[in-house]
Amino acid sequence: MAQVTLTDVNKVYPSRHGPVHAVEDLNLTVEDGEFVALLGPSGCGKTSTLRMIVGLEAITSGTVAFDGQPMNDLSPEQRNVAMAFETYALYPTFTIADNLGFPLDVRNVDKVERKRRIDAVAKMLRIEHLLGSRPRQLSGGEQQRVSLGRALIREPAAFILDEVMSHLDAHLKFQMLFELRRIHQSVGRTTIYVTHDQMEALALSDRVAVMSNARLQQFGTRDELYDRPANRFVADFIGEPPTNFLEAQVDGADGAMALAVDGTDLRFQPDPERLAAIRRDGLKRVSIGIRPQNISVHPGPDKAALTARVVLDEFLGEQSIVTVASGDAQIRLTAPPEFQVAPGEDVTFHYRPSDVMVFDPQTEVFVA
Amino acid sequence: MTTTEPTQAPAQRVINGRASRIDPKDYPDWFKAKRRGGSLIVHPLVPAVMVGLPILVIVAIVIYPTIWMFYHAFHDTNMMSLFSGDWAAVGFDNFGLVLSSDRFLSSIERLGIYLLFGACLQVLLGTALALLLYEGIRNNLARTIILILLVLPMMLPPSIVGVLWKFLLQANNGAINHLLINIGVMEATARIEWLDSGLSLWSLVLADTWQWTALPLLIVYSGRVSLPPAVYEAARVDGASSWRVLSRITLPMLREIIAIAFIIRFMDAYKFVDKVYVMTSGGPAESSELPVFVAFQKGIREFQIGEAAAYAILIFLFAAILVTLFLQYLKRVLRAQQTQ
Ligand SMILES: Nc1ncnc2c1ncn2[C@@H]1O[C@H](COP(=O)(O)OP(=O)(O)OP(=O)(O)O)[C@@H](O)[C@H]1O
Ligand SMILES: [Mg+2]
Numbered sequence: 001m002a003q004v005t006l007t008d009v010n011k012v013y014p015s016r017h018g019p020v021h022a023v024e025d026l027n028l029t030v031e032d033g034e035f036v037a038l039l040g041p042s043g044c045g046k047t048s049t050l051r052m053i054v055g056l057e058a059i060t061s062g063t064v065a066f067d068g069q070p071m072n073d074l075s076p077e078q079r080n081v082a083m084a085f086e087t088y089a090l091y092p093t094f095t096i097a098d099n100l101g102f103p104l105d106v107r108n109v110d111k112v113e114r115k116r117r118i119d120a121v122a123k124m125l126r127i128e129h130l131l132g133s134r135p136r137q138l139s140g141g142e143q144q145r146v147s148l149g150r151a152l153i154r155e156p157a158a159f160i161l162d163e164v165m166s167h168l169d170a171h172l173k174f175q176m177l178f179e180l181r182r183i184h185q186s187v188g189r190t191t192i193y194v195t196h197d198q199m200e201a202l203a204l205s206d207r208v209a210v211m212s213n214a215r216l217q218q219f220g221t222r223d224e225l226y227d228r229p230a231n232r233f234v235a236d237f238i239g240e241p242p243t244n245f246l247e248a249q250v251d252g253a254d255g256a257m258a259l260a261v262d263g264t265d266l267r268f269q270p271d272p273e274r275l276a277a278i279r280r281d282g283l284k285r286v287s288i289g290i291r292p293q294n295i296s297v298h299p300g301p302d303k304a305a306l307t308a309r310v311v312l313d314e315f316l317g318e319q320s321i322v323t324v325a326s327g328d329a330q331i332r333l334t335a336p337p338e339f340q341v342a343p344g345e346d347v348t349f350h351y352r353p354s355d356v357m358v359f360d361p362q363t364e365v366f367v368a
Numbered sequence: 369m370t371t372t373e374p375t376q377a378p379a380q381r382v383i384n385g386r387a388s389r390i391d392p393k394d395y396p397d398w399f400k401a402k403r404r405g406g407s408l409i410v411h412p413l414v415p416a417v418m419v420g421l422p423i424l425v426i427v428a429i430v431i432y433p434t435i436w437m438f439y440h441a442f443h444d445t446n447m448m449s450l451f452s453g454d455w456a457a458v459g460f461d462n463f464g465l466v467l468s469s470d471r472f473l474s475s476i477e478r479l480g481i482y483l484l485f486g487a488c489l490q491v492l493l494g495t496a497l498a499l500l501l502y503e504g505i506r507n508n509l510a511r512t513i514i515l516i517l518l519v520l521p522m523m524l525p526p527s528i529v530g531v532l533w534k535f536l537l538q539a540n541n542g543a544i545n546h547l548l549i550n551i552g553v554m555e556a557t558a559r560i561e562w563l564d565s566g567l568s569l570w571s572l573v574l575a576d577t578w579q580w581t582a583l584p585l586l587i588v589y590s591g592r593v594s595l596p597p598a599v600y601e602a603a604r605v606d607g608a609s610s611w612r613v614l615s616r617i618t619l620p621m622l623r624e625i626i627a628i629a630f631i632i633r634f635m636d637a638y639k640f641v642d643k644v645y646v647m648t649s650g651g652p653a654e655s656s657e658l659p660v661f662v663a664f665q666k667g668i669r670e671f672q673i674g675e676a677a678a679y680a681i682l683i684f685l686f687a688a689i690l691v692t693l694f695l696q697y698l699k700r701v702l703r704a705q706q707t708q
Contacts, residue, residue: 087598092596
């Protein structure tokens with residue numbers, strides 16, 4: 001078990017079209033026993049980061065340390081981490097049982113113990129019936145679980161899991177997420193879990209590191225990512241349906257300051273704390289971010305109201321997502337399923353001033 | 369208001385008994401362009417000649433001699449009777465003669481030695497070199513250069529290689545003996561009689577190995593290159609030692625490839641004759657004769673046509689069995705790859 005620390009880590013791949021900067025100035029500390037998800041869109045450098053932690057890829061600059069010990073020059077074997085690969089990388093000539101048992105075989109675990117652990121892992125991953133088959137006879141999702149099992153069967157310093165659920169159906173995914181969470185709670189081993197599915201990341205992890213464009217955007221708990229996203233990217237990436245963004249002018253004098261959305265007469269009224277931050281930074285224009293979940297058709301004592309015309313009403317079973325427009329601005333909001341509106345009607349919606357996020361329109365950094 | 373015209377059905381043409389709705393004038397332009405050159409057939413005899421000539425050639429140099437050989441294998445044809453035309457049918461006598469002759473049996477024994485220490489060793493050596501080259505040398509340019517150097521001997525005609533090694537292995541002025549003396553392995557006055565009866569077969573094996581080791585090397589090397597790197601990364605993460613990776617991962621994955629290299633070498637090796645002819649002529653005193661060389665001697669030198677034909681048929685059977693086994697193995701490999 002180990003605390004994993006990345007300090008100013010960079011990865012540059014040479015390529016025919018010039019160097020590719022896959023990871024830029026990454027600083028990250030995963031505490032001993034912590035479950036951290038590395039979340040980001042495709043190609044943002046997640047796998048590259050993992051491969052440097054595991055020791056499969058040379059670190060261009062910076063340090064990877066386990067429990068404070070620099071690991072840069074150690075082989076994967078010496079680092080003693082278990083990795084499940086995005087591409088499964090099963091041993092094609094082995095049976096599934098041998099695939100699962102290979103890490104134990106290498107460590108000279110005796111036959112009986114090996115069989116016991118293979119059976120336990122196979123049972124947990126629902127692949128007991130496949131133990132005698134070869135990888136090529138398995139479906140993608142089955143191979144993926146074998147690959148996960150080959151990592152979980154070990155007792156490493158850290159588990160490094162690269163998109164281990166991408167090929168599972170939703171039902172199975174929930175079961176596996178539950179199992180993974182259960183294992184983590186019982187064994188408490190440091191785990192770094194890569195995914196581009198925010199549901200997985202938020203469901204499993206203690207903290208989530210959001211990456212984009214080779215950079216770490218934010219590292220925090222679920223609530224921090226939700227309520228205080230570091231920038232527009234994080235606010236946009238985390239949360240489903242995606243956050244509404246509106247460009248607005250800071251309007252009015254100190255007493256009655258409001259954010260007038262461009263091309264419409266909508267005026268948002270953030271809470272005083274945020275207004276103070278806008279004033280402090282001397283912003284004339286801002287980007288407003290407000291999550292569809294935080295706008296509703298129900299009034300409340302601490303809520304402000306606005307009116308706009310309905311463009312689209314999408315019924316999603318547990319809730320409806322209503323798109324309203326006013327002038328050039330479009331806003332999506334959530335409504336209970338029994339809420340009925342027709343496009344073209346006006347609807348009044350309500351939000352809490354404290355839910356209005358304000359971003360600097362130039363730097364896209366979270367202001368308040 | 370408009371008169372209802374019957375919708376005109378496109379002209380139907382019948383091609384291969386099936387109705388085709390495509391009018392020739394609607395064929396795509398590229399297709400028509402290809403036909404614009406007009407018909408190749410300028411005379412009704414042209415196709416007959418074009419098919420007939422190759423058939424004639426095949427009949428003349430393959431089919432007729434084969435039938436001729438089968439015929440004479442059962443007759444006591446030799447130089448005399450061939451020219452006088454009075455050969456007599458002798459049944460399986462020729463085969464009995466061949467199978468009971470010491471010359472044939474000891475040539476088979478030598479073939480066994482050659483297959484074991486020549487062909488087999490070449491495959492093992494080639495495999496070892498291929499893996500060493502792949503694992504040991506990281507620089508791509510260096511790898512390519514070494515590969516080319518290793519493959520060079522294979523590009524020489526076998527007879528030239530035979531001549532080359534005959535010179536190298538001369539007892540008195542040969543480079544090999546000189547080398548052994550110069551590096552101090554051998555007394556300055558000593559000589560190894562490489563081409564004498566004790567060593568002649570081994571000298572052939574040596575020359576052949578020098579030339580052909582590169583073939584299995586190339587086959588195995590290309591097989592190793594195409595193995596998935598991710599599997600090796602997984603093995604590194606799992607902590608497997610390089611010996612375990614070699615024995616449990618690389619070799620099992622290369623099993624079929626190595627087997628195919630074996631088979632290719634074997635199919636080539638049973639008809640090994642060129643270097644024998646050039647380097648030792650089977651000698652001294654038949655001490656390095658291999659079956660094909662014996663057949664050649666019997667037929668062309670001693671003009672025992674009947675016996676030589678029997679030799680040839682036996683060798684043919686051997687080859688046929690080998691090829692059948694090979695094809696069966698290939699089929700099994702392919703089937704295993706589909707179901708695995
Ligand atoms: N070996 C390589 N050589 C050159 N460029 C590479 C190499 N590996 C990755 N890259 C580049 O580095 C960037 C990050 O790749 P990486 O595999 O880390 O992304 P990722 O976040 O894991 O994406 P995904 O979610 O699709 O798996 C990509 O732009 C990719 O093209
Ligand atoms: Mg990846």
